[in-house]
Amino acid sequence: MALLGNKNESTFKWVAMGVGAGVVAAVLLSATHDNALYTVPATRVTSISAVNPVTYQRVNFDNVLQAAPSASVENQSEIYAASGHNVTGLAAVLALPLAAAVGFLFGRSKKSTVAMATYSGKPIEVVSLGEKPQLPKAERRSTALQGAHAGLIINRTGPMTDDELCVNTIRFLAVDGVNKANSGHPGAPMGQAPIAHVLWNEEMKYNPKNPYFVNRDRFVLSSGHGCMLQYALLHLTGYDDVTLDQLKSFRQWGSKTPGHPENFETRGVEVTTGPLGMGISNAVGLAAAEAHLAAVYNKPGHTLIDHYTYTIAGDGCFQEGISHEACSYAGHLKLGKLIAFYDDNNITIDGETSLSFTEDVAKRYEAYGWQVLKVADGNTDVNGIRKAIAQAKAEKNKPTLIMVKTVIGYGAPTKANSHDAHGAPLGKDEAAAARKNLGWEFGEFEIPEQALNTFRQAIPRGAAVEAEWNKRFEAYKQAYPELAKQFQDTVLDNKLPEGWEKALPTYKAEDKAFATRINSQKCINALAPVLPGFMGGSADLAPSNMTLMECTGDFLAGQYENRNFRFGVREFGMGAVANALALHKSGIIPYCATFLIFSDYMRNAIRIAALSQAGTIFVMTHDSVALGEDGPTHQPVEIIASLRLIPQLAVVRPCDGNETSGAYKMAVLRSNGIGKPGISGRPKTFPTLLALSRQVLPNQKGSSIDAVAKGGYTIQDCEGKPDLILIGTGSEVQLCIESAAALAKEGKKVRVVSMPCTEFFDEQPKEYRDSVLIPGVPAVSVEAGVTAGWQKYSHAQVGIDSFGASAPGDKCMKEFGMTVENVVATAKSLL
Numbered sequence: 141m142a143l144l145g146n147k148n149e150s151t152f153k154w155v156a157m158g159v160g161a162g163v164v165a166a167v168l169l170s171a172t173h174d175n176a177l178y179t180v181p182a183t184r185v186t187s188i189s190a191v192n193p194v195t196y197q198r199v200n201f202d203n204v205l206q207a208a209p210s211a212s213v214e215n216q217s218e219i220y221a222a223s224g225h226n227v228t229g230l231a232a233v234l235a236l237p238l239a240a241a242v243g244f245l246f247g248r249s250k251k252s253t254v255a256m257a258t259y260s261g262k263p264i265e266v267v268s269l270g271e272k273p274q275l276p277k278a279e280r281r282s283t284a285l286q287g288a289h290a291g292l293i294i295n296r297t298g299p300m301t302d303d304e305l306c307v308n309t310i311r312f313l314a315v316d317g318v319n320k321a322n323s324g325h326p327g328a329p330m331g332q333a334p335i336a337h338v339l340w341n342e343e344m345k346y347n348p349k350n351p352y353f354v355n356r357d358r359f360v361l362s363s364g365h366g367c368m369l370q371y372a373l374l375h376l377t378g379y380d381d382v383t384l385d386q387l388k389s390f391r392q393w394g395s396k397t398p399g400h401p402e403n404f405e406t407r408g409v410e411v412t413t414g415p416l417g418m419g420i421s422n423a424v425g426l427a428a429a430e431a432h433l434a435a436v437y438n439k440p441g442h443t444l445i446d447h448y449t450y451t452i453a454g455d456g457c458f459q460e461g462i463s464h465e466a467c468s469y470a471g472h473l474k475l476g477k478l479i480a481f482y483d484d485n486n487i488t489i490d491g492e493t494s495l496s497f498t499e500d501v502a503k504r505y506e507a508y509g510w511q512v513l514k515v516a517d518g519n520t521d522v523n524g525i526r527k528a529i530a531q532a533k534a535e536k537n538k539p540t541l542i543m544v545k546t547v548i549g550y551g552a553p554t555k556a557n558s559h560d561a562h563g564a565p566l567g568k569d570e571a572a573a574a575r576k577n578l579g580w581e582f583g584e585f586e587i588p589e590q591a592l593n594t595f596r597q598a599i600p601r602g603a604a605v606e607a608e609w610n611k612r613f614e615a616y617k618q619a620y621p622e623l624a625k626q627f628q629d630t631v632l633d634n635k636l637p638e639g640w641e642k643a644l645p646t647y648k649a650e651d652k653a654f655a656t657r658i659n660s661q662k663c664i665n666a667l668a669p670v671l672p673g674f675m676g677g678s679a680d681l682a683p684s685n686m687t688l689m690e691c692t693g694d695f696l697a698g699q700y701e702n703r704n705f706r707f708g709v710r711e712f713g714m715g716a717v718a719n720a721l722a723l724h725k726s727g728i729i730p731y732c733a734t735f736l737i738f739s740d741y742m743r744n745a746i747r748i749a750a751l752s753q754a755g756t757i758f759v760m761t762h763d764s765v766a767l768g769e770d771g772p773t774h775q776p777v778e779i780i781a782s783l784r785l786i787p788q789l790a791v792v793r794p795c796d797g798n799e800t801s802g803a804y805k806m807a808v809l810r811s812n813g814i815g816k817p818g819i820s821g822r823p824k825t826f827p828t829l830l831a832l833s834r835q836v837l838p839n840q841k842g843s844s845i846d847a848v849a850k851g852g853y854t855i856q857d858c859e860g861k862p863d864l865i866l867i868g869t870g871s872e873v874q875l876c877i878e879s880a881a882a883l884a885k886e887g888k889k890v891r892v893v894s895m896p897c898t899e900f901f902d903e904q905p906k907e908y909r910d911s912v913l914i915p916g917v918p919a920v921s922v923e924a925g926v927t928a929g930w931q932k933y934s935h936a937q938v939g940i941d942s943f944g945a946s947a948p949g950d951k952c953m954k955e956f957g958m959t960v961e962n963v964v965a966t967a968k969s970l971l
Contacts, residue, residue, distance in 0.1 A: 300579065303522045305591040306337045308580050309376065311551065314368035315574065316584045317390040317397070319565045324391060324399065327561030328366030328483065331546035332452055334518055335481050338525045339450055340373050341594060347602030348378040351407040352820055354632060354726060355447050355609050358410050358426045362419025362453035363483060364400040365563070369452075370409065371397045376587070376595035379408040381819075384585060403723060404753050407819055411723050412752035415744050417460030420480055421713055423451035424470040425720025427478035427539070428695070429728055432675070435700035437627055442616045444609075444627065448533070452481045455493050458501055462745075465713025470539045471509030472708075474697035478539035479532045483518075485548040491559050502543060511540040518544035537697075551578040630673050630727035634822060636812055641805050641845075643670045647797035649841040656832040656870075657761040659800035661686035664731070667804065668692065668703070674808075675721070676731030676757070677705030679714050685733035685761045711738050715745025719754040722811065722825065729811045733759035736831055737776040739783065746829065750789040753818065755811030755825035757804075763793065763831040764924040766871060766953050771946030780831055781928045784898055792848065792897045793831040795855075795873035796839045799896050802848025803830050806900070833871050835949055840873065843894065851900025852912055852933075855892050856880065862891040864967050865919040867934055869895050872922040872958065879922075879963035888971070891917075895933070918970035924958050936966050 300308070314329035329336075339359065346356040361370045368390060374382040381396045389395035396406045400414035410426065413419035427449040434445040457463050470478055482501065486493045502512045513531055515524040525544065532540035549561025552574045566574065575581070582588060617624040629635045643666040645659075654662075667674050668689040675695070678685045682704075693702035707714040714732045721730035739746060739760055749756045765775045783791045790810065792803040806828060813823030842855040852867070856877055864883065868876035873894045880890040893912055895901060901909065913919055913933060920938060921930035927939035940956045947955070 298579075302590065302594055303334075303337065305588050306341060306594055307333045307522070308551075308578055309587055309591040309595075310336055310369060310372050311578075312571075312575065312580055312582070313372040313375070313387060313585065313587070314366075315566055315571050317368045317371065317387050319568065319571055320388055320584075321391040322565055324368060324565065325365040325563055326368070326566050327485075327487070327549035327552075327555075328363050328454060329369035329372070330550045330552065330556075330561070331485050331519065331548050332363075332366060332369055332481075332483050333550075334520070334522050335452060335483070335525055335544060336369055336373055338522060338529065340377055340598065342526070343448075343529055344450065345447060345602075345605050346377075346598070347606045348374075348408070348599055349380070349603065350606060351379065352725060353602070353606050353609075355445055357447045358423070358430075358449045358724075360411055360413065360419045360423045360426070360449070360451040361401055362413055362417070362423070362451050362457045362480075364413030364419060366454075367397075367399070367401045370401055371406075373595075374406070374408045376592065377598040378596050381407045384587075388585060402752070404751075404818060404824075411720060412748055415460075415748065416454070416456035417458075417463040417466075418716055418744070418748060420451050420453040420457050421462050421466030421716035422720040422723070423449050423478060423480065424466040424475065424713075425717035426724055427470065427475040428473065428700075428717060429721050429724035429726060430477055431473070431475060431700040432695065432703075432728075433631065433726055436672075437623060437631075439616075439620060439623075442612065442619055444613060444616060446477075448477045448479060450479050450481070452483055454483045455486065455488055455497060458482065459497055462712045462716060465710035466716055467505065467510070467539075468508050469708065469710060469713055469717065471505075472697070473695075474509065474537045475539045476536040479529065480539065480541050482541055482543040483546055484543050485546045485557070487548045487557065487559055487562060489559055489562055502541075505541045509538060511535045511538045513540060513542045515542060515544045518546040519550045553577050626672055632727075634725075634727055634812060636808070637670055640667070640670050640808075643667060644801040644805060644845060645797065646801065646845065647839040647843075649839050651797070651839050653836050653838045654797065655834055655836050656794050656796070656800045657684075657686050657834065659794070659797040660759060660761075660804075660830065660832050661688075662797075663801055663804040664688075665690050667808065671729060671808070673727040674729045674731075675703035675705065676718065676733070676759075677707055677714075678733040678759075679707045679711045679738070680709045681734055681761075682706075684735070685759060687731070687733045687759060705732075707732065711741035712745055715742035715749070715756070715758075718756045719745060719749045719752065719827075722749075722754040722756050722827075723752065725820070729755065729757070729808060731757035731759050731807075733761070735762045735774065735776075736760035736779050737762070737774050739776075739779060739829075746783070746789065746827070747786055749827040750786050753788070753825050754827055755813075756827045757807045757811060758827065758829040759832070760829060761832045762834045763870060764833070765940060765944040765956055765958075766924060766949040767834045768949035768952060769946055772943040775944030775952075776925070777940050777942070777944055778926045778928075780923075781926045783829060784929055788826050790826065790828045790897055790899045791831060792828060792900075793870035794848070794896050795868070795870055795894050796837050796843050798839065798843040798845050799848050799894070800830075800832070802845040803828070803896065805845055806849055806897075831870065835871065837871055838874055840877070840894070847894075848896050849900060850904055850908070851897040851902065852893055852895035852909075854912060855894040857891050858884070858889040860889060861914070862917055863889045863971060865891045865893055865913060865917055866963070866967065867893045867895050867913075867919055867921040867930075869921075869923050872924055875958060875960065875963060876922050879960045879967070882960050882964050883967060888967075890967075893919075898929070898933070918967075920963065920967050920970065922958075922963055924953065924956070936970055938963050938966050 310333040311330045315326050318324035318326040344357040344359060347353045361367060371382050371387055375384060375387055386396045390397045391399045398405055401409045402412050403409045411422040430445060430447055437444045505512050513528045515521060515528050528542045532542060547557050549556040552561055552566055552570050555561040555566060555570055645662050645666055664687060668691050678687045682688050689704055692704055693699060694704045694706055695702045711734050718730040718732040721728045746758060767775060780791060794800040794803050810826045810828050813825050815824050818824040840855055847853040855873065866876040866880055876892045880892050883890045919934040920936045921934035922938045924940055926941050927937035930937045938957060945952060
């Protein structure tokens with residue numbers, strides 16, 4: 141290292157003194173393995189292949205050798221002694237060059253010093269600003285102080301490698317997009333860019349010109365706030381939806397680049413992420429879908445499905461409980477084609493994660509049954525990322541977590557490694573400084589031709605991958621014609637078998653009555669043999685939810701061809717996994733089940749299903765106070781009303797066997813695709829939630845399967861124009877019929893309307909709605925839950941606007957006013 145600047149004394153004198161002192165110190169340190177930090181000025185060094193920040197970070201020489209593999213031992217010692225580290229047993233080997241470097245540093249002027257170093261055969265300018273900082277004792281002991289006390293700038297000189305060009309192209313498109321929007325999160329993309337570059341340019345199998353190629357690798361950005369990373373990748377690799385103008389329209393009305401990834405807006409986005417932990421949990425479902433399809437369709441010499449699922453997640457994702465549930469489940473299932481990257485930057489909105497998050501994530505995931513790998517320098521060590529991915533792919537029986545140590549906002553001189561780079565634009569000045577810092581000579585939204593050419597190789601590469609797959613499928617058709625037809629119809633064309641709905645059971649009034657959860661069980665077992673993509677399970681409540689399919693076994697490691705999922709007590713994770721099964725877009729019609737009260741545990745998964753147009757079927761049982769003795773902790777008086785508020789979610793509460801079959805018919809149609817085409821060109825899909833009874837409900841004379849599609853219909857009428865309309869739903873339809881009979885004895889003409897689904901009813905033409913609920917005729921709604929929402933359809937409401945109680949179900953219903961007497965009295969108050 142040639143120093144330019146003033147010296148207080150001769151370098152030789154100080155180096156000689158440093159050697160002597162350094163040898164003694166090295167021997168002592170080698171023996172004691174001291175963990176204290178040297179308090180010498182820190183230096184950041186830029187190589188031709190990477191920018192390597194090692195600022196007051198306690199590292200040993202093993203880490204040094206890994207982080208700077210192309211430098212000589214002497215150069216490593218000179219460079220890294222400047223940053224300070226603890227010396228372990230290698231000190232004896234490296235004592236002399238280390239001591240020389242330490243002596244050299246203490247011998248230089250206290251003034252700002254400019255040095256020229258040679259690293260990887262290229263000249264690098266190193267600028268040190270000011271004197272060495274005096275760190276507090278607690279901070280001297282910290283293992284991650286990168287950036288916070290650096291006061292240093294990297295002045296990158298010389299030409300960049302293709303890796304650097306690609307990585308920095310991603311970084312600065314993200315910076316520029318967020319700055320132009322004056323909103324967003326630039327820090328995560330700046331740190332994650334090396335991971336993204338390796339995945340999208342080298343590892344992933346996809347076709348930008350056919351975003352729905354069935355055997356594509358799936359990519360999920362779990363840290364969805366950093367979505368400019370994904371939009372930059374989609375533009376660079378040639379996806380038609382994300383033009384350069386779309387990047388410039390980030391977070392603007394009507395753009396294809398919304399504030400978090402949305403699969404229903406942007407082709408190339410697999411799932412909608414944003415709520416932290418949701419994406420990595422979705423990735424588990426995508427990997428489960430791949431495992432199932434591969435087990436069903438792949439045959440010796442004929443492989444149709446063999447893709448990986450990759451996800452990038454941040455500190456927040458690993459803190460959220462949903463990721464604990466789903467990732468535990470993934471380890472249990474041994475999903476070997478799931479590879480998750482932990483963007484381990486130690487920063488959240490509040491500041492350093494040490495404020496709230498100190499657990500050993502690696503050990504936790506090892507306990508889950510994952511392979512855990514580490515990349516010490518995710519900012520520059522692209523080869524380390526490549527090596528980790530290869531090692532992950534070599535492990536066939538475990539999902540892999542690759543913990544990549546990164547700096548949030550990498551390259552931003554004053555905002556890197558702080559929450560300032562998390563949720564706000566860098567700003568014009570900091571962006572310019574970052575460009576200078578990383579040697580980026582290109583303007584805003586300017587893409588180097590060499591980098592663009594590298595990224596755009598994805599187009600011919602993807603076309604070749606899909607063409608090769610098409611040849612495989614043609615050979616498969618010859619070898620396995622029946623399975624090939626099923627694959628074509630179900631997986632590729634998303635077609636339901638002809639007459640599938642005829643399998644659903646129908647009932648006459650005189651037929652044996654069941655609880656609607658039992659009717660649901662009969663529907664599930666009627667559909668399972670005729671719908672090959674129908675699969676799902678319960679959160680440890682299968683004997684109560686009645687959700688087991690008899691024609692198939694359990695979906696477990698080594699038997700992925702089966703379709704009964706055993707989710708365990710993981711409602712939230714279950715919802716995310718089921719949503720991803722639907723969003724895999726391969727003909728899977730997933731259902732998941734629990735008690736209705738526990739839908740609150742998975743509330744955000746239900747909401748995201750509706751938002752992202754996932755065709756998940758939520759099977760919820762024990763739907764009212766009539767469940768009885770378990771009491772108010774389990775009686776969902778307010779849940780149904782609150783679920784009805786979620787747009788695009790259909791909540792169906794059937795009154796008997798026919799309506800339960802009708803609910804499943806609509807749920808399957810909505811899961812498969814119904815209505816106007818979405819961005820894929822196929823009909824949009826939507827989730828459906830079934831609210832089912834624990835208690836037996838009689839079959840009604842006027843019910844039917846097809847009537848459910850209307851949402852509300854006249855299940856029992858009177859002669860002529862009615863004096864009154866009673867609106868019932870679920871178990872309260874029978875109560876309305878009994879009340880109508882009591883009113884009829886008093887000479888009142890009463891119509892009874894069953895309204896299993898208010899959402900379906902609202903979609904009907906006004907003429908139909910007015911024919912059912914006649915304007916000017918008073919109406920009373922009756923439901924064993926809160927009355928909120930029923931004012932839209934009725935003039936008076938009978939319901940339960942309080943928590944329930946622990947008692948037999950019929951006693952609860954009586955005490956809370958679910959009686960003929962109360963309904964009749966309420967009706968009379970309107971007449």
